[in-house]
Amino acid sequence: MFILNRVLFVGGIIAPQTASLPVMHFFACPCLISPKRNSPYSSVDSERYSSLVKAVMSSRVSSQTPETLQAEDEHIYGPVVKAQMPTHTERRVPKTTHPFFDYERTPEIEEPEPETPVRIPLNRGQGRSSVPSVTRVLQQTLSPEQIFYLERWKRRMISELGEEGFKEYSRNIFRQGKHFHSALEDYMTSAATAPSETPEYPPEVQGYMESISHILEDVGAVRAIESTVQHETLNYLGIVDCVARYRGVLCVIDWKTSEKPKPFLSNTYDNPVQVAAYAGALNNDKNYKYQVENGLIVVAYKDGSPAHAHQLNSELMSEYWRAWLLRLEDFTEQK
DNA sequence: GGATCCTTCTTCTTCTTC
Incomplete structure (x- = not known):
């Protein structure tokens, strides 16, 4: 599981194009068989593929959110330096409100x-x-x-x-x-x-x-x-x-x-x-x-x-x- | 004379489907 995640992570972050290649091939193949003949999906077990699509897409999506990336990063590189979030600092008021002007x-x-x-x-x-x-x-x-x-x-x-x-x-x-x-x-x-x-x-x-x-x-x-x-x-x-x-x-x-x-x-x-x-x-x-x-x-x-x-x-x-x-x-x- | 300092920059979830 970890290895799979790593592959997706590395693909998504370091080289998005290479990451999407296997997925593209996977989808492209049935379509490329005969785009002009019957429906490209007629010979495909859509039920089976739709679950695969969901599985691949959901893992791809989740692997690219900042939260997951951060979790992955912490796993590999150690936790990042902790500080207050900007949403908090925006609301914070300086302890000493020193004037901008003299x-x-x-x-x-x-x-x-x-x-x-x-x-x-x-x-x-x-x-x-x-x-x-x-x-x-x-x-x-x-x-x-x-x-x-x-x-x-x-x-x-x-x-x-x-x-x-x-x-x-x-x-x-x-x-x-x-x-x-x-x-x-x-x-x-x-x-x-x-x-x-x-x-x-x-x-x-x-x-x-x-x-x-x-x-x-x-x-x-x-x-x-x-x-x-x-x-x-x-x-x-x-x-x-x-x-x-x-x-x-x-x-x-x-x-x-x-x-x-x-x-x-x-x-x-x-x-x-x-x-x-x-x-x-x-x-x-x-x-x-x-x-x-x-x-x-x-x-x-x-x-x-x-x-x-x-x-x-x-x-x-x-x-x-x-x-x-x-x-x-x-x-x-x-x- | 070497070491250090102040700068100089770098970031912002992402895809479709004609």
Whole structure:
């Protein structure tokens, strides 16, 4: 029984096409005998086959539900890390509802726009080594579902590419993301210092830059690039990609590369939480004299197709800020 | 000078039947 389940499981998950082959043959054979002569079912013991159909279909269906997959996975790989379900966390309220803004500060509108963007480098040496980063907190507080689907995806990829192939693939997508970010950094810096000059991009990022060209037209007054932000009371830090005006609105902008299209905000997973975390840190970091209440997630594509831009207004940002506070709470409780 | 850090990404039950 276990072996049978395994076969179906492996087929359903790792290689759905191969899994459906035996089933297809099974059904196809009677039909292929003589599709134009008598009824394809006339020579078939339908009673007998219908029970088989039911048996096969029911086991196929059940083998592909997340619950069964998870049970199978736990059987083989051990239980996944336990954490609260997202349905619960959505209803949860942060224990300390720390404000997103520092209301004692001057509104950003009164602050003069700087001529060149700020870039505060990360300085881990100065008593910051114990301060957790946004990425670390998000990674260590993933929901069981997220962990499950990520692990499943990873296993699928390894089964296709092999261990080494998967490592190579991961290195590549990280490298592309990094190159895209440094190309953007060059673009922003040169746009501020020498607006007439258009920097040359390495071939690897040309598609991405083309993808975001229509977004860049609406980006201006860049205030910060790749700059460290640290929340003074909540004690976490991160590096914001960019703080600039998008269509006149001051935003924390997060640039992303993606192989799959991400036309909806929900396709970006934890990205909105990440952006809210950065904005909240910036709003409570004395190195920045202004407040940012909006966010923007830009997803760029390598083939140059138009990037998707997801705007986060102040209402959404406050919502994701609460989600961030919960993640931060979970992280602290884990320790 | 080596080690570590922050990032850079990756996920979302599924089929028919002309």
